[in-house]
Amino acid sequence: MGFHLFAQTKLKVNYKHLLYLPKSYANDSLKYPLIIYLHGGSQKGNDLSKLKSYGLPFLVDKGVDFDFVIAWPQCPEGKYWSTENWLDSLYNDLLLNYRIDKNRVYVTGISMGGYGTYIAAMDHPEKIAAIVPLCGGINDNDSSRVCLLKSVPIWTFHGTIDDQISIKETERIQSSLKKCGGEMIFTRLEGEGHGIQYLYETNIEIYDWLLKHKRN
Secondary structure (H helix, E strand, C coil): CCCCCCCCCCCECCCCEEEECCHHHHHCCCCEEEEEEECCHHHCCCCHHHHHHCHHHHHHHCCCCCCCEEEEECCCCCCCCCCCECHHHHHHHHHHHCCEEEEEEEEEEECHHHHHHHHHHHHCCCCCCEEEEECCCCCHHHHHHHHHHCCCCEEEEEECCCCCCCHHHHHHHHHHHHHCCCCCEEEEECCCCCCCCCHHHHCCHHHHHHHCCCCC
16 A cells, blocks of 8 residues: 655645643743654544544543643645645744754654655654654655665554555665665564554553654
């Protein structure tokens, strides 16, 4: 399964988004890390409540507290995370209006959002400190840019029996990175399919790993 990628010159746009602030945010003056969460294809549209069915928005809706700011934009129908430059507008808005540590900005996403996570890091490697793509990939017409990821720490997860996005997609990225001197942490989930969104709830090491990375 693949997601279309478009020309590298992309229209800057504002995508609707929701924002989570830690409970401690109102009581201090610290700058906080930011995680941008990208949903999968079934949650596209113009209804932000759709995003709460799984992943980080689901956990926030359940009342789970985190020590970082979370933003989750919504991709419009008929588009992909690669269609337009949505990240610049979101990034600039959050840094202007909230206490965000710009050296600790991270991206994670699942399925279409996994693709979007790789794309965001390739389009904006100067902004992103680390990424965690779940069951994502990179399409053939963007494979020449994989080496842009070699300076971005990556921890990726993929189920070995994923029948929607083959694990070969992640294996291909790992192989391409090695050719240009890059590497990533690749966790193969034996016997798992496409529905690995539970990792956001059960594997809290993901957040610890992200938060230890800072841009130079």
